[in-house]
Amino acid sequence: MSSRTETSKTPEFGLSGRKIIYDEDGKPCRSCNTLLDFQFVTGTLKARGSGNSSASPVADSTQSPGSGELAAGAATDISNTSADQPLLIPGSKTYSKSGPADVEELGRSSWTLLHTIAAKYPNKPSDTQKQEMKQFMTIFSHVYPCGWCAKDFELFIKENAPKVDSKDDLGRWICAAHNEVNEKLGKEKFNCDLWKKRWVDGWD
Amino acid sequence: MSSRTETSKTPEFGLSGRKIIYDEDGKPCRSCNTLLDFQFVTGTLKARGSGNSSASPVADSTQSPGSGELAAGAATDISNTSADQPLLIPGSKTYSKSGPADVEELGRSSWTLLHTIAAKYPNKPSDTQKQEMKQFMTIFSHVYPCGWCAKDFELFIKENAPKVDSKDDLGRWICAAHNEVNEKLGKEKFNCDLWKKRWVDGWD
Numbered sequence: 001m002s003s004r005t006e007t008s009k010t011p012e013f014g015l016s017g018r019k020i021i022y023d024e025d026g027k028p029c030r031s032c033n034t035l036l037d038f039q040f041v042t043g044t045l046k047a048r049g050s051g052n053s054s055a056s057p058v059a060d061s062t063q064s065p066g067s068g069e070l071a072a073g074a075a076t077d078i079s080n081t082s083a084d085q086p087l088l089i090p091g092s093k094t095y096s097k098s099g100p101a102d103v104e105e106l107g108r109s110s111w112t113l114l115h116t117i118a119a120k121y122p123n124k125p126s127d128t129q130k131q132e133m134k135q136f137m138t139i140f141s142h143v144y145p146c147g148w149c150a151k152d153f154e155l156f157i158k159e160n161a162p163k164v165d166s167k168d169d170l171g172r173w174i175c176a177a178h179n180e181v182n183e184k185l186g187k188e189k190f191n192c193d194l195w196k197k198r199w200v201d202g203w204d
Numbered sequence: 205m206s207s208r209t210e211t212s213k214t215p216e217f218g219l220s221g222r223k224i225i226y227d228e229d230g231k232p233c234r235s236c237n238t239l240l241d242f243q244f245v246t247g248t249l250k251a252r253g254s255g256n257s258s259a260s261p262v263a264d265s266t267q268s269p270g271s272g273e274l275a276a277g278a279a280t281d282i283s284n285t286s287a288d289q290p291l292l293i294p295g296s297k298t299y300s301k302s303g304p305a306d307v308e309e310l311g312r313s314s315w316t317l318l319h320t321i322a323a324k325y326p327n328k329p330s331d332t333q334k335q336e337m338k339q340f341m342t343i344f345s346h347v348y349p350c351g352w353c354a355k356d357f358e359l360f361i362k363e364n365a366p367k368v369d370s371k372d373d374l375g376r377w378i379c380a381a382h383n384e385v386n387e388k389l390g391k392e393k394f395n396c397d398l399w400k401k402r403w404v405d406g407w408d
Contacts, residue, residue: 090398101320135343188298
């Protein structure tokens, strides 16, 4: 890979101070960078307030407008829609022109899923359930759509085999995986003794 | 299962008009109902504006305060925190007392992950990648932490085997799966010809 400088069209670092991740075809990766950095490197960054950054009252950001099931979708984020574009996609009365998920939305979404999977995992899983959960975590680390994040998760799994013998084991293992990332990012670790309050029972 | 009436402590329907889903232990399922219905059935529903429903400037809702990697977390949702509770969890300076994900947050998060997985799937996957993606979707339908949603997804897979021969095949298959749910919920279907704009390239 050729070296990149701050003045090139493929800068090494973004406005966040983090390294810009490029796909194999040389384009910046949407789901591996923050939206800020992606817009910076693609020249689509807009000054705050210049575009139409408010949420449309009728439009939803996900494919599914509304709620429920393995569906739902209401978190409207159309901050990357410029004022001269229609807010809605062609032919739709409800879908806004939301862009692909950036690394932050992707991470947030994925941790929500993983912690909630642990929350519903049995206290006494069958052998099949244990085996499937191990497989799921392994494949997850292969298909996770941010390459460098996936590699880190794969390494974590190699050094810390998934603990799948009970709900509490799995919940604490995922909490530990999340904390390893928190640590890398210089963030506070979560007290894993509290994982069930956060993801199973609530705080009341 | 005993029949439930509107006046019992285990009502059949919630305020959303949807059936309340109970776990095997008889308690309402957090990740299978909307937050509104869960709070209704558990008697923890608060009048709008009575609690502290604004976001804390310092607190994040997910385990990971901040951004990045298979981490991230900033979507603060502390609407289920009452005014007489501290906003932060014990011993933390950054983690708010956010509750477990409801069926809507879970669905939104999971579709974001699935569509983005398709967005980063190869145009020409290897046999191993194809095999893993099929396995991933199958196990996903077993471990998805909302039982009735998982059953519906499992049925969809049985009737529509995952299409894993290319990025476009997978993206359209996931789009179709999402649309089946949209249809059940009475929502607009997404035009799957536009899936790459929504999840890969953006609208510019």
